[in-house]
Amino acid sequence: MKIAYFVLPHLGGTYTVFRHLRAGLAPDGIELCWLGLTLAGQGLPAGMEREAAFGTLVEATASDDGKSTARLMERAILAGGFDGVVVNVLSDRVQTNIVRYLPPYLLRLMVVHNITPGTYAAAEAIRPYVHATVCVSQRCRDDLVKRHQFPAGRTFVIANAVSLDAFPAADRPARPIGQGLRLLFLGRIEDASKGILWLPDILERLPASSTLTIAGDGPDLKRLKATMPGVTPRVVYTGAVAADAVPALLAAHDVFLMLSRYEGLPMALVEAMAAGCVPVASALRGVTDMIVENGQDGLLFPVGDTARAAAIVRALDKDRAQLHGLSLGARRKVAGAFTVERMAAQYAAVLRDIAANPPPLAAPLALDGWSMPRGLRAGLRTFLPSPLKNWLRGVRERL
Template structure:
């Protein structure tokens, strides 16, 4: 079986999921290949050229409308002799929409990576055209089944997972008392979802010996540096980090700080726990609670509670034995429940089941009638001021 996974190689969680899933599905006789598009002449991002061996890059005229890209994507899918496709909802709007137009004999699997109203609206639009839906967290499945009427028998939870072996060679030396704790933020530098603009307030409340490394890139990096400059004491901006360098980076830090407003199930969190980097994360119902057992293998705080974060870190700074216990328990949690082997086996079972007995889905739409449905267009929430949206997101999680 050969499956196209809609994603463009990049330094980020969605592509890390692809890489792990590709390796995990191979023993099941399933070949997973990435499929993505870029404007003509752009090519893959520097440093990712070797990923071309695992997928197909579709070049599209940058000035043409969605239909041109959609037709070229369809042509690449048919030319690749794929048996099915995996669409990551809202990773790209054209690729999300195209599942409504593909030939009827192609298997379609939808993966929902986030819990936002916009993500759910997009998923609802294409649900009649997919054979099965995978949610990366329990919260996501509960929302889709209970509130958006997704068929329960065709909606599953498969958590993102990591390749344990990639982290086995990383040594974690205990931090001596007297030396400050090393905190790490790793991910997209974006305030709306990741809450990065809370980081300066958190750091100012910590002991002077604590340091904070910020690894990644994103649209709010400039804003973050404006309030917490690169030359500020105790702050290190590490920039984007290649996947193969992540285990060593995590091993050099004591605490993984995740002040997010909303998530699906972030790969960086699973990776941090695998490396024994103790997670201190926002309490997001059905998401972070799904992997972190508060007080046992990590610590949770209410969304936006910067005072609470500082209190947690200060307590761990004074109790290194507890820090070590949480570190060991975090790694055991991943080894027991979040392995690539388990993730791949679950995906393989769904793909095999759908191939053997495909459930009825809506007939494909004609490509000549291509249009972007309402659920894939910007809604009214898009135009709300950022502070208002952020306030509403915080309230949503606290209620």
């Protein structure tokens, strides 16, 4: 079986999932290849050139309304001899929409990576044209089945996972009191989803011995630096971090800060726990509490409660035995339930089931009539001021 996975190689969670799945599915005889979109002449993102061997790049023109790009994608899928496709909802709108136009013999699996209303609206728009839906967290599945009428028998939870081979099992020695905790933020430097602008307030509440590494890049990096109270060596910015450098980065830190307002199931959180870097994370129902058992393998705080987050870190600074115990628990949690082998086996089971017993789908649409359905167009929420949207997101999680 040969499957096209819609993603452009990049430093980020969605592509990390692809890499793990490609390796995990190969022993089952399932060949997974990426299929990505970019503008003509741009090529692969910097640092991703070696990934060319594992997929196909489709180049579109900037002035295209989507129809021409969709035709190029369809040709690439048919020329590649694929048996099916995996669409990552809203990672790209053209790639999300094209499943409504593909030939009926192609298997179609969609993956929902986030818990936002916009993501759910996009998923609902293409639901009649896919054979099954994979949700990366329990929250995603609960919302889609209970509120958006997704068929329970074809909507699955398969958590993102890591390869433990990349994370040595060596026990971390307990750091003595007096040596400040080494904190890490790893991910996209963006406030709306990641809550990155809460970091300065947290750091101001911590002992001067605590250090913070901010690893990643994104649109709010300049704003973050302008409001961050600490300077080198207390605060270090690394920029984007290559995937193969992530395990060592996590191993060099004690606490992983995850301040997100919303997520699906962030790869960085799973990776941190695999490395024994203790997560102090936003309590997102059905998301972070799906992997973090509060007080056993990490600690959770209400979304946006920077005072509580800082208090948790201060308590860990004073209780290194608890820090050590949480580190061991985090590693055990991932080893028991969030491995690539487990994730790949679950994906393989879904793919083989829909191949053997494909459920009926809506008839494919004609490409000549290409259009974006309402769920893939900008909605009212797009035009709300960012402070209001952020407030609404926080309220939703606290209710």
